[in-house]
Amino acid sequence: MYYPPIRILIAGVGGQGNVLASRIIGWVAIESGYHVGIGDVFGAAQRGGSVQSHITIDVRDVVSPQIPYYKASIILGFEPLEALRACIKYSNQECTVIMNSKPIYPIDVLTGKSRYPDLSYIIGKAGRLCRNLWVIDASNLSAKAGNPATLNMVMLGALAGSKLTPIGVDNYRSIIPKVLRRLVDENIKAFKLGVEAISSYINNR
Amino acid sequence: MLDIFTDSPGLRVLLTGNEAIARGAIESGLHVASAYPGTPSTEILETLALAAKRFNLHVEWSVNEIVSLEVAASASWSGLRALTAMKHNGLNTVMDFLIALSLSGSGGGGLIIVSADDPQSHSSPYEQDTRLLGRYAEIPTLEPSNPQEAKDMVPYAFNLSERFNLPVLMRGYTRLGHCSGDVVLGEIRRIDKAASINKDVLFHAGGSGFSPILHEEKHRKISRVEDEFEKSQWNRYVGPENPELLIITSGAGYSYSIEACRVLSLNGKVGILKIGTIHPLPRGLIGKYLSIADKVLFVEEIDPYLEEYVKALSVDIGVDVRFFGKSTNHIPMVGEINPDIVINSVVNILKHSYTPIPQSYMEAVKEISNAIPSRTLTFCPGCPHRATYWCILRAIRRNGNRGYVTGDIGCYGLGRNYHKVMKTLHCMGASIGLASGFGVLGRFGLDEPIIAVIGDSTFYHAGIPALINILYNKSKSTICILDNGTTAMTGFQPHPGTGINALGDASPPVRIEDIARALGFRNISILDPFKIAESTEAVYKAITSRESHILIFRRKCMMLTVREAMDKGLETVKYMVDHDRCRSSRGCRLCLEFNCPAIHSVDGSASIDSTLCNGCGVCVQICPFQAIRKLGD
Numbered sequence: 148m149y150y151p152p153i154r155i156l157i158a159g160v161g162g163q164g165n166v167l168a169s170r171i172i173g174w175v176a177i178e179s180g181y182h183v184g185i186g187d188v189f190g191a192a193q194r195g196g197s198v199q200s201h202i203t204i205d206v207r208d209v210v211s212p213q214i215p216y217y218k219a220s221i222i223l224g225f226e227p228l229e230a231l232r233a234c235i236k237y238s239n240q241e242c243t244v245i246m247n248s249k250p251i252y253p254i255d256v257l258t259g260k261s262r263y264p265d266l267s268y269i270i271g272k273a274g275r276l277c278r279n280l281w282v283i284d285a286s287n288l289s290a291k292a293g294n295p296a297t298l299n300m301v302m303l304g305a306l307a308g309s310k311l312t313p314i315g316v317d318n319y320r321s322i323i324p325k326v327l328r329r330l331v332d333e334n335i336k337a338f339k340l341g342v343e344a345i346s347s348y349i350n351n352r
Numbered sequence: 353m354l355d356i357f358t359d360s361p362g363l364r365v366l367l368t369g370n371e372a373i374a375r376g377a378i379e380s381g382l383h384v385a386s387a388y389p390g391t392p393s394t395e396i397l398e399t400l401a402l403a404a405k406r407f408n409l410h411v412e413w414s415v416n417e418i419v420s421l422e423v424a425a426s427a428s429w430s431g432l433r434a435l436t437a438m439k440h441n442g443l444n445t446v447m448d449f450l451i452a453l454s455l456s457g458s459g460g461g462g463l464i465i466v467s468a469d470d471p472q473s474h475s476s477p478y479e480q481d482t483r484l485l486g487r488y489a490e491i492p493t494l495e496p497s498n499p500q501e502a503k504d505m506v507p508y509a510f511n512l513s514e515r516f517n518l519p520v521l522m523r524g525y526t527r528l529g530h531c532s533g534d535v536v537l538g539e540i541r542r543i544d545k546a547a548s549i550n551k552d553v554l555f556h557a558g559g560s561g562f563s564p565i566l567h568e569e570k571h572r573k574i575s576r577v578e579d580e581f582e583k584s585q586w587n588r589y590v591g592p593e594n595p596e597l598l599i600i601t602s603g604a605g606y607s608y609s610i611e612a613c614r615v616l617s618l619n620g621k622v623g624i625l626k627i628g629t630i631h632p633l634p635r636g637l638i639g640k641y642l643s644i645a646d647k648v649l650f651v652e653e654i655d656p657y658l659e660e661y662v663k664a665l666s667v668d669i670g671v672d673v674r675f676f677g678k679s680t681n682h683i684p685m686v687g688e689i690n691p692d693i694v695i696n697s698v699v700n701i702l703k704h705s706y707t708p709i710p711q712s713y714m715e716a717v718k719e720i721s722n723a724i725p726s727r728t729l730t731f732c733p734g735c736p737h738r739a740t741y742w743c744i745l746r747a748i749r750r751n752g753n754r755g756y757v758t759g760d761i762g763c764y765g766l767g768r769n770y771h772k773v774m775k776t777l778h779c780m781g782a783s784i785g786l787a788s789g790f791g792v793l794g795r796f797g798l799d800e801p802i803i804a805v806i807g808d809s810t811f812y813h814a815g816i817p818a819l820i821n822i823l824y825n826k827s828k829s830t831i832c833i834l835d836n837g838t839t840a841m842t843g844f845q846p847h848p849g850t851g852i853n854a855l856g857d858a859s860p861p862v863r864i865e866d867i868a869r870a871l872g873f874r875n876i877s878i879l880d881p882f883k884i885a886e887s888t889e890a891v892y893k894a895i896t897s898r899e900s901h902i903l904i905f906r907r908k909c910m911m912l913t914v915r916e917a918m919d920k921g922l923e924t925v926k927y928m929v930d931h932d933r934c935r936s937s938r939g940c941r942l943c944l945e946f947n948c949p950a951i952h953s954v955d956g957s958a959s960i961d962s963t964l965c966n967g968c969g970v971c972v973q974i975c976p977f978q979a980i981r982k983l984g985d
């Protein structure tokens with residue numbers, strides 16, 4: 148469990164839904180009585196690019212929308228390469244990284260101009276840069292939930308189920324229907340699958 | 353809980369800076385809002401559009417920023433409160449009207465212009481500092497440092513504008529508009545007011561000989577505004593009475609400075625003077641704080657605005673202070689800043705040390721950095737722009753690689769990455785203006801077909817005058833208008849061609865082909881970019897013809913198509929590769945060259961990721977071996 152200031156970094160690829168996940172974390176933090184500051188980059192054609200959301204939950208008035216380097220408490224890697232990219236700038240020996248194992252290949256990799264590192268390399272290196280590295284097949288779980296677009300809710304479920312924040316699983320879950328416009332049932336299912344996946348991962352370690 | 357416009361004063365909610373500005377406008381009794389979409393400002397008007405019917409507002413997406421400001425100024429001149437929002441590029445296009453407006457006055461209604469900067473140009477052709485344009489236009493300029501302040505500043509800015517009969521500029525920026533924080537809501541004020549025009553008072557900037565008188569009057573007003581800013585709540589000092597170091601900052605720099613001092617545990621040693629009143633700067637207040645420290649660091653984003661001003665002030669008032677900032681390379685002259693830039697500068701100036709992680713960790717980081725490939729931005733799977741560029745690329749290749757493509761602002765600006773098809777990228781409308789110019793250089797030996805690529809929303813914004821110029825000056829080029837039925841890059845806002853206004857109500861669609869025909873163009877074709885052979889042929893014919901051609905590539909943005917299908921519960925068509933027919937193991941790379949994120953190469957054969965495929969079917973037409981077919985067929 149981390150205590151405020153808790154700095155959570157979501158690393159992913161544009162289109163994976165990092166902004167929605169960060170807003171749910173922001174809302175649940177406010178409802179739980181904390182101050183929150185979130186920095187997202189979104190807007191112009193960020194699809195396919197690297198995107199990060201920086202979330203700070205604090206008891207003090209939070210102001211900085213960017214987490215200082217090597218100061219993340221938790222990194223939620225929606226994609227392995229992006230998790231590693233975030234680790235080299237923001238992780239530290241006390242950080243926990245929760246990583247989705249399904250790669251999204253950069254266009255230069257698809258066209259053969261550059262190479263995507265082996266998943267074992269990514270896991271090995273990311274593991275060296277943090278205290279805990281927990282890897283789940285979140286993309287597969289999102290498909291099980293009925294829609295690959297629910298990946299962000301699987302990862303949010305993993306965060307809630309990890310019990311790394313002083314906020315209950317039910318508190319996280321209760322926010323989801325309030326912020327979603329479509330696919331509410333699938334997203335709730337995805338969230339639950341994320342909670343279960345991380346719980347069994349932690350129990351079987 | 354997600355109703356931003358709930359009348360619950362004191363409630364603490366999560367708002368982005370843009371939502372906070374919209375909320376502040378509603379709390380102020382706003383009447384009229386107008387904008388042209390531009391990252392990172394778009395959500396201000398989008399949010400206000402949601403409130404329009406409930407609060408009886410006029411909210412509009414205007415055709416471009418200058419019209420948007422003119423619409424807002426008409427309202428404020430009629431005694432109504434008006435707000436217009438734009439990105440920094442938009443502010444450049446409104447400067448002519450704005451400077452005239454600063455002389456004529458904005459009227460009794462209160463007028464706010466929000467201009468959002470994009471340091472690091474995350475989503476812009478270039479970065480620029482709005483603060484300097486506030487000073488250039490000589491109008492009161494404010495800069496909030498977080499969403500709460502953004503909301504609270506709006507009622508004040510309306511009030512200021514009304515009292516001084518001047519438009520007020522608010523500087524936004526990416527880390528305000530697109531960042532969120534907890535905001536305590538205020539009371540919603542409703543001002544029921546009828547618009548009225550005073551015909552006895554002239555609403556103009558003076559003109560021959562008269563404008564210096566108005567200019568002088570404006571200077572007198574600004575001087576009175578400065579007196580008010582000396583005691584403003586938007587300027588704040590936090591820190592000890594005699595700090596070892598004084599940081600003078602504004603906007604995002606304030607939050608980074610606070611964070612840096614927390615990380616370094618320097619709260620008792622460093623003082624932070626946050627300036628929220630950017631123009632006119634409060635000289636008395638700044639002078640007072642210059643006397644409490646002998647070292648001053650300026651933390652500000654993009655230009656050394658405060659730095660240069662305060663240095664000049666220090667000469668006037670004769671203080672002996674050592675200054676650090678952009679001129680001493682402690683803060684970079686370009687790009688976005690962050691807490692670590694401030695941390696490192698403070699550590700350097702105070703000769704402290706800071707090691708967030710051990711050396712061994714740092715070495716591991718360095719080793720890994722080299723193995724991480726970057727992600728070049730690309731079109732979405734199934735994007736009609738990719739298909740259009742593919743057709744243009746094939747036509748140019750067929751024409752012996754002759755063809756020069758001028759580009760414009762929008763998602764299709766990614767054409768600069770796509771086989772480097774697009775060769776120019778400047779500002780809204782420049783594609784057609786440049787095409788008009790290149791197209792008259794034949795007499796000087798330029799013998800290259802010129803192809804302008806411009807999106808639908810951009811065409812309405814700034815493409816039409818240049819199109820007239822092509823006809824009027826007998827230039828020759830091929831104008832490709834990529835009509836995806838939305839302003840996609842900023843998040844799918846409607847535009848004059850869509851038949852829908854900002855509130856989602858029907859409005860008469862202005863059709864691109866009607867405009868081109870009315871101007872007098874004879875060769876106008878409407879093409880489907882997903883029909884590759886036909887569209888490629890049309891481009892080839894156009895660029896090898898002696899006349900100008902208008903090619904309208906019409907196909908709805910795939911993100912909207914997918915969203916609509918999802919809402920209707922429809923399954924999207926997906927495609928797959930028949931590996932027995934695929935020849936990629938023998939060197940065929942055609943479908944991979946198409947650069948679709950859904951197509952990749954696995955063990956020597958091309959493969960389609962069905963979770964990414966949006967079913968445009970273009971790859972089916974590209975494959976010469978009929979190796980791609982519908983999934984499930």
